[in-house]
Amino acid sequence: MAVDLSAFPRVPLGHWPTPIDDCPRLSAALGGPRVLVKRDDVGGIGAGGNKLRKLEFLLGAALADGADTVVTFGAVQSNHGRQTAAACARLGLRCELVLTRSVPRAGEAYERSGNIALDRLYGATVHLCADDADTAETYRRVIDTAATDGRTVATFPVGGSSPLGVLGYVAATVELFAQLDSLGLEVHRLVVPVGSAGTAAGVALAVDLLGRNVIVDGGCVSHTAEESLADIRRLAAASAELMGRPAPALDRLRTTDRAVGPGYGIPTDQVWDALRLFARTEAITLDPVYTGKAAAAFIDQVRAGEITAAETVVFLHTGGLPGLFAYAPELADRLNSRG
CATH class of the missing domain: 3.40.50.1100 (Rossmann fold)
Incomplete structure (x- = not known):
């Protein structure tokens, strides 16, 4: 078929x-x-x-809806966050990453290298959150700020799934x-x-x-x-x-x-x-x-x-x-x- x-x-x-x-x-x-x-x-x-495959459709719909800002979620070392940041850089969109310390790891390497370093390199605004409640409150603030600024937001779920x-x-x-x-x-x-x-x-x-x-x-x-x-x-x-x-x-x-x-x-x-x-x-x-x-x-x-x-x-x-x-x-x- x-x-x-x-x-x-x-x-x-x-x-x-x-x-x-x-x-x-x-x-x-x-x-x-x-x-x-x-x-x-x-x-x-x-x-x-793999997230680029999903983002082709998610961002296609977001652009069709007039979005100028993308918000998405993940863990500190989210691959999805990194690929979303890169895609937004390519397309000239603002990217807000709301990342939760959901993995019991710390240290210089985990907190500052890998995906999170690339998130910042690609120009994303990174919000690090302690837990689910902090994540929800941070997301609310990001959305409220975008509305005050007159921006149109597209929100993608964890993993673009x-x-x-x-x-x-x-x-x-x-x-x-x-x-x-x-x-x-x-x-x-x-x-x-x-x-x-x-x-x-x-x-x-x-x-x-x-x-x-x-x-x-x-x-x-x-x-x-x-x-x-x-x-x-x-x-x-x-x-x-x-x-x-x-x-x-x-x-x-x-x-x-x-x-x-x-x-x-x-x-x-x-x-x-x-x-x-x-x-x-x-x-x-x-x-x-x-x-x-x-x-x-x-x-x-x-x-x-x-x-x-x-x-x-x-x-x-x-x-x-x-x-x-x-x-x-x-x-x-x-x-x-x-x-």
């Missing part, structure tokens, strides 16, 4: 299509499936990443299958990180709309498998409604929370091992918050025999490299201790 998104305003932010890397050394190290990596970490402004934002990964998945078809490749499984669930919802919805017999494996990074599954289903259904389509069955969708660990933004030994494996076999850099956890879950599934050697798997690399530097002290310790 064809997927037509031309009715939705869209601004170009990424370098599409992003490449697909065949990863024979990683596949051999796993002793299991053939692994391909869809490189959404390398496509576009602001150091790339709205029904409109989901369309970014509907488009990305259509792009992916066009590439695979042109290469004559049949894949059995798509592995995708699941945080705010918009990326996974777009992938799962597109698989359903295209009628592809492919498993979508969501590697949870913050919530339980059940919560993530519900979030994906809710967003995919709302996005389908936006497109004038019925709610998708999503009967090939799976989620696993085996690599979440203590919580969002807290990497485990399993996650650091996944970063090391991807880096030393394919020179692919994962991040310890999203792709590292999805990769750790994927590796565990392979080693448990849940993903077989006969399968071809696409791992969707959603970016996040700048965030790795926020974890520089821990990364250095891991490298020094384990070689």
Whole structure:
């Protein structure tokens, strides 16, 4: 079934299509499936990443509505915040980032480097909040100030994960299958990180709309498998409604929370091992918050025999490299201790 998104305003932010890397050394190290990596970490402004796909539609609608200011939310080291700041810089929009200290980390690296340094480099106004109540009060002040100044505000949710934002990964998945078809490749499984669930919802919805017999494996990074599954289903259904389509069955969708660990933004030994494996076999850099956890879950599934050697798997690399530097002290310790 064809997927037509031309009715939705869209601004170009990424370098599409992003490449697909065949990863024979990683596949051999796993002793299991053939692994391909869809490189959404390398496509576009602001150091790339998956949120650019969503922002093309979110900002398209915001500009159509006359917005001159964008407000969005996230943790201190939000990839979405960094990519929103970059996109706003490109488009000449004011960007207000309301960031919450929701991850139990501190120190110079986490507070001042990585994504938050780039937020400021791209010209965003950064509001650091202690908790949810502080975040709500800060948002109210930002909106009130904008109204006093006569500015028109567009507000985006955490991760850009709205029904409109989901369309970014509907488009990305259509792009992916066009590439695979042109290469004559049949894949059995798509592995995708699941945080705010918009990326996974777009992938799962597109698989359903295209009628592809492919498993979508969501590697949870913050919530339980059940919560993530519900979030994906809710967003995919709302996005389908936006497109004038019925709610998708999503009967090939799976989620696993085996690599979440203590919580969002807290990497485990399993996650650091996944970063090391991807880096030393394919020179692919994962991040310890999203792709590292999805990769750790994927590796565990392979080693448990849940993903077989006969399968071809696409791992969707959603970016996040700048965030790795926020974890520089821990990364250095891991490298020094384990070689």
